[in-house]
Structure formats: structure tokens, C-alpha cells
Amino acid sequence: MQAKQLLGLSYFMLENYPKTSQLLSDVIVARPFNVGVYYTLALSLIKEGKKEESDQVIKQMVLLGGDSPQLHVVLGQAYNEQGETAKALEELQLAATLDSKFPMVHYYSGLVYLKGGKFDESTREFETELALNPGNVQAKYHLGFVLLAQQKTAAGVKIMREVIQTKPDFADAYYELGKALVQEGEIKDGVVSLEMAAKLQPDKSYVQYQLGRAYLAAGRKAEGENHLEISRQLKEKERQQTKP
Template sequence: MANLLQEEGRTDDVIALCKRTLSLDERNAQAYTLLGEVYANRKEPAAALPYFEKSVEMQPKLTRNRLNLAGALIEVGQYGRAESLLNEIVREHPRFPFAHFNLGLLYDEQRRLEEAKTAYAAEVAAYPEHFKARFNLGKVMFQLGDRAGSLAQMREVVRLAPEQPEGYLFLARGLLQESAPIEQVQAVVEKGLSLARAPDQKALGWLLMADVYNRKRQPEKMNEALRNAGSYAPAPAH
């Protein structure tokens, strides 16, 4: 029942049902896991953490539970515990889905870019269709100065996930750095913008368009693009 409610997006109902279940059976490991997953999906890692802790305590051999816990630990900044847990997982199960990916996230958060690159590359080697791992690998390569490697990954992201805007936008960024033909770059940016939904994606897209118009010596369009980018920027904190 709880799984069905979760699939339907009725997260408040899932929480209520799981808590009611635990009031009757405090050893119900599935209820703890579901509660953790619901809070994690709602971007509330601090709320998810105690439930993932409990699910690991009750079922310590389940790798998925440990991976969930590691993800929550990363989100709340408990990097040492998360790293120990993830290293344990990859030693036991080198190809476990998302294990190397989460290690990459952990290293990325700490600006340990070479280690992040290695972790993301391991995830991509095990799961070549994992576009998020490729995307993050491409971003890290760009930061490390490997522009050709980054472009190759972003092209593959676009191939694997043509409906996702981020591949196009970051591919365009790399193409601008490489002074690719400006019409080619503009087409890639426009495709990314047409797919963008999140404000940060739209802001990046318009900043890239401003760069395109600047290189095409079209100042009025450049200024309009900058205004559009600014309209999606977060409001300053008071």
C-alpha cells in the first residue's frame, strides 16, 4: 500500500501510513526505509537520516540501505562517515549501482576533483548509460582543464538523454571555450533553453546566449539576453 502511494506521489499519506505502521510494529524495517526515501526525495536529508540509520541497524547486510544512508550523510555534510560507508560498499560490491556515483558526489562536494573524476569514471565504466554520472564526469573534467574529455562526455550525455537540457547547455559552454563555429554553438544553446525548466538552467542558458551575441557583435541582443538571465537569478538574501 505504501509503495503504491509513493508511486502516486502521495508522500504525506506514505508518511502517515508508515508512522502508523511503526506505532503497531516498531521492528518494521520496510517502514523505516520508505520514510527515509520519502524525506530524501523531498530534499529533507536531515529528516531522512534517522530512518535510514534505523533501517541499516535492523538490516545491516542490505547494501541498498547502506547506500541510502551514505547519500543522506553526504547531504547533511557528514563526509567522513559517508566515505567510510561507501568505500565499504565498493570493496564488497564494486559494481553496485550508484556506489561509485555517490563517492563522486562526496569528493565533488569537498573539491577533491581527481578523486571525483575517478569515481564518476568507474560508475560510467560499469553503467555506460548512466547519463548523470557522465554529466558529472564531464563537469569535473572541465574543471580539471580536460576540455576535450569534457566535450566528449557532454556529447554522450546529449545522445543518452536528448530530453534533458543540461547536456546541451554544458556542451555549448565547452564549445564556446574551444571557439567552435558560433552558429553551431547558438543552435546547441537554443536547444538547451527550449528544454530548460529550472531557473538555474534558464539563467545559464541566457548567459550563454549573451556570450553568443557578444561574439556575433549584436550588443542589443546581448543586453536582452543578460536581462533575461538576471530575471532567473535568485533574489539577494536580506
């Protein structure tokens, strides 16, 4: 059961939430007193959009752990998924009050602020998370994302390069880096980054679109038009899939 728990946690770090939920649901049956497992399972179910199931896990967390940072982080995530930003921040601030160094509190707070377009606040939260947990690649990526959104290109590019160095298969980091480099006129390096993003995420229309534009900027007309057409086809496929 210990192996299944560790595997579930590994899947959570890889953002494979269905596998996480499947494994940890088995673990809590065998080990019903581990608040940490309930915490990860609840977050995973929230990410899957399984509100009723996550609510049941949260109730068990209350019974087991009472008023804890884990509980408030989970509630903050749940409120954020429901679009209740103020309540989400309130819960995350309660978690930080109970334990200012609790992992992911500042990261999740940063995501809530980012969702609301509050870049200065999100930057502060991501930087705080990284000061406490320098290995949080997601926090570093989102800090780079915010810096690029604020036109702080040099700092944002530097951070995206660091993210890629740490996690060479981070497709979104290649994508954001490539876009920024092309905008700065560094077409050749931008194309290389966007090619890697497309290799890692070939079915993303927005990646194919930016790669097509980069090829056109590099004077590679045929390749550019080809990828713009691929982007158009992928968008049409997405539109068909979202039809009621």
C-alpha cells in the same frame, strides 16, 4: 501497490523527489518488509532535506536489513547532505566493501569527491560506475563535467554529446556543452546548444547569461543584450525570493 511502487521508482529516476516520497511512503505501509523500497524512499527524503523523516526510514532499514550496502549508501548520502564529507566517504567505502558492484556507490562517491574539488578521485569513481553501469546518464554527465572543469575539453565535449544523444532533454548537458563550444571558438554550435538549454530551463539566470554572451560573440548584439537583461531580472527575482 506494485504499480505505485514502480511509479515511485520512475519518479526517483526523473529526480521528482516529492512524488517519489509520497508514493513510496504509501508502499511501505502496505509492504513493510521491502528493503529496496526503504532505500529509495530514504534517498528521496534526503534529497528533499527532510532529515527527521529520512532518519526514521533509516532506522527501519537497520531493523529490516542489518548491515547492508543499501544502508551505508543512504548514510553516506545523509552525511554528504550535512557537509560531513569524511563520514560520507567512510560509509560509501563500507558499502563498496560489502558489494563492490552495488549500483550508485561509485557515483555517489564521485559526487562527494567533486564537491570537495578532488577531480582525479571523482573521475575515477565516475568511470568505475560507468564500467559497472554504462546506462547511468548522471554518472556520464558528471564525468563530462569534471573533464571540462579540468580543461580536457575534447573529451568533455564528446561525453556531453553522448549524454544528449541518450537523454535529449538533459538541460545541464546542453548548457555545459554550449559553454565549452563557445570557449573553444565554435560560436555557432555553442549558440545552438545554449538555446536548447534556455528552452528547457528558461528561468535559470546563469543559462540566460551564457546565452547572452554567446549571442554577443556571434555578433548578435540586440539578442545578446536582451538575454543579459533577462538574466539580470531573474537574478533579482532569485535575490528577492531568498530574502528572510
